Amino acid sequence: MATPFLLTVAAPAGEVFTGEVDFVVVPGVEGELGILARHAPLIAGLATGIVRYEREGRVRKISIGGGFLEVADNKVTILAKTAETAEMIDRSRAEAAKERAEQRLRQKEGTDLLRAEAALKRALSRLQTLN
Amino acid sequence: MAGVRDIRRRIRSVANMQQITKAMKMVAASKLRRAQEKVVASRPYAEKLRAMLARLAASGGDFSHPLLDKRPVKNIGYILVSSDKGLCGGFNANLIRAAREELAVEDGAARSLIIVGQKGLDFFRRRDADIRAQFTGTGDSPDFAAARRIAAQATELYASGALDEVRVIYARFVSVLNQIPTVVRLLPIEPAAEGGAGEYIIEPSPAVMLDLLLPGYIESKLFNALLESKASELGAKMTAMDSATENAKEMIDKLTLAMNRARQAAITTEITEIVGGAAALE
Numbered sequence: 480m481a482t483p484f485l486l487t488v489a490a491p492a493g494e495v496f497t498g499e500v501d502f503v504v505v506p507g508v509e510g511e512l513g514i515l516a517r518h519a520p521l522i523a524g525l526a527t528g529i530v531r532y533e534r535e536g537r538v539r540k541i542s543i544g545g546g547f548l549e550v551a552d553n554k555v556t557i558l559a560k561t562a563e564t565a566e567m568i569d570r571s572r573a574e575a576a577k578e579r580a581e582q583r584l585r586q587k588e589g590t591d592l593l594r595a596e597a598a599l600k601r602a603l604s605r606l607q608t609l610n
Numbered sequence: 611m612a613g614v615r616d617i618r619r620r621i622r623s624v625a626n627m628q629q630i631t632k633a634m635k636m637v638a639a640s641k642l643r644r645a646q647e648k649v650v651a652s653r654p655y656a657e658k659l660r661a662m663l664a665r666l667a668a669s670g671g672d673f674s675h676p677l678l679d680k681r682p683v684k685n686i687g688y689i690l691v692s693s694d695k696g697l698c699g700g701f702n703a704n705l706i707r708a709a710r711e712e713l714a715v716e717d718g719a720a721r722s723l724i725i726v727g728q729k730g731l732d733f734f735r736r737r738d739a740d741i742r743a744q745f746t747g748t749g750d751s752p753d754f755a756a757a758r759r760i761a762a763q764a765t766e767l768y769a770s771g772a773l774d775e776v777r778v779i780y781a782r783f784v785s786v787l788n789q790i791p792t793v794v795r796l797l798p799i800e801p802a803a804e805g806g807a808g809e810y811i812i813e814p815s816p817a818v819m820l821d822l823l824l825p826g827y828i829e830s831k832l833f834n835a836l837l838e839s840k841a842s843e844l845g846a847k848m849t850a851m852d853s854a855t856e857n858a859k860e861m862i863d864k865l866t867l868a869m870n871r872a873r874q875a876a877i878t879t880e881i882t883e884i885v886g887g888a889a890a891l892e
Contacts (some may be wrong), residue, residue, distance in 0.1 A: 487654075487656040487658075489654045490655060490754075491649070491652050491655050491754045491757075491829075491830055492651060492652065492753075492754065493648075493651030493654075493655075493831050494651070494653065494654050494655075507813060507814075508813075508814060508818070508822075509813065509814050512813075519811055520664070520809065520810045520811065520813075520814050521808050521810060521811045521813065522662065522666055522669075522811075522813070522819060523812070523813035523814075523819075524813070524814065524822040524823075525821055525870075526817060544694070545822075546660070546826075547662060547822065547823060547826065549658075549662050549665075551810075553666075556658055556662075557660050558655055558658055558662065558826075560829075561754075562827065577618075602633060
């Protein structure tokens with residue numbers, strides 16, 4: 480049985496989640512990071528992707544659009560530029576966004592390529608959160 | 611003296627205006643509640659981000675970044691957060707006055723503006739102010755994307771050397787009756803090192819972390835300024851519309867009195883005429 484610790488996920492629009500969890504996996508800029516209780520103090524950058532946390536054997540997901548992670552005093556704080564739980568995501572909107580981004584990438588509209596790519600990543604992570 | 615009918619017409623028109631100002635007051639009040647909630651909701655993120663930056667600063671190591679660089683200040687840019695719409699009392703006037711005072715300071719540095727909101731733009735466009743960029747149409751609930759756009763513009767001007775310092779002028783929301791025009795520095799960032807809770811592992815590296823954190827910090831600070839200014843605007847609007855409704859009520863009372871007087875005078879005249887006419891017949 481893992482020791483629970485406090486996880487907080489906050490976005491500029493407000494706190495999305497705060498509570499005890501047993502285990503959390505975050506999308507670090509250089510690959511996924513798994514964090515258990517009593518992790519060493521850590522500051523890390525996060526990429527667009529999915530935060531998965533486990534509580535009493537149940538896994539939940541939060542889609543984030545990049546951000547920061549801090550671990551200190553057995554507390555994990557995730558500051559995400561955007562953060563949405565599965566309940567907050569509108570599937571049809573995410574799908575439409577994915578379509579749009581893919582189309583733009585196919586057309587290769589010069590300057591917007593980076594933006595389209597970022598949009599695609601966000602849409603994909605939202606859709607994965609739902610599945 | 612105005613006739614009874616003229617006065618009655620005026621009363622009706624004032625009553626119509628009163629209805630409108632009353633409705634606007636109520637709309638502003640409900641929007642204000644939402645705006646205040648957003649201000650409160652944005653605080654944990656901003657506060658934690660600031661703390662994280664402070665701890666990163668305290669953890670020592672290589673801590674240099676273009677956005678932290680202090681340069682001799684020759685060009686100052688002000689981000690003025692005004693509103694798009696009027697009818698909000700002295701809100702914009704106060705902000706513009708604060709901006710003009712800042713612009714008038716003579717210390718050898720050139721001063722320019724980045725204007726958010728139609729009202730500020732309308733004012734400074736007609737004067738010889740140096741406007742670097744403008745943002746309008748942020749709507750009743752500024753979103754983070756808007757803050758990000760403005761932050762990107764300001765950061766670019768700073769990074770390119772066009773500006774050596776960036777400050778924000780916004781209205782800090784104290785209460786519905788009190789909003790204080792406030793000037794804060796946005797760039798360069800000066801993180802206060804604090805609370806060294808031991809050594810941190812920094813992933814991937816302090817330099818990359820700063821690259822990620824600093825823009826985020828600027829965005830969050832600007833976002834907060836946008837939200838506060840919006841709440842202030844709605845607060846000022848509510849107060850203004852409340853006093854307008856009050857004034858309309860006073861005016862209606864005065865006009866009603868005048869109307870009754872005029873009516874009484876008319877009746878008195880009529881009676882006098884009838885009595886006079888009857889007396890002449892006898």
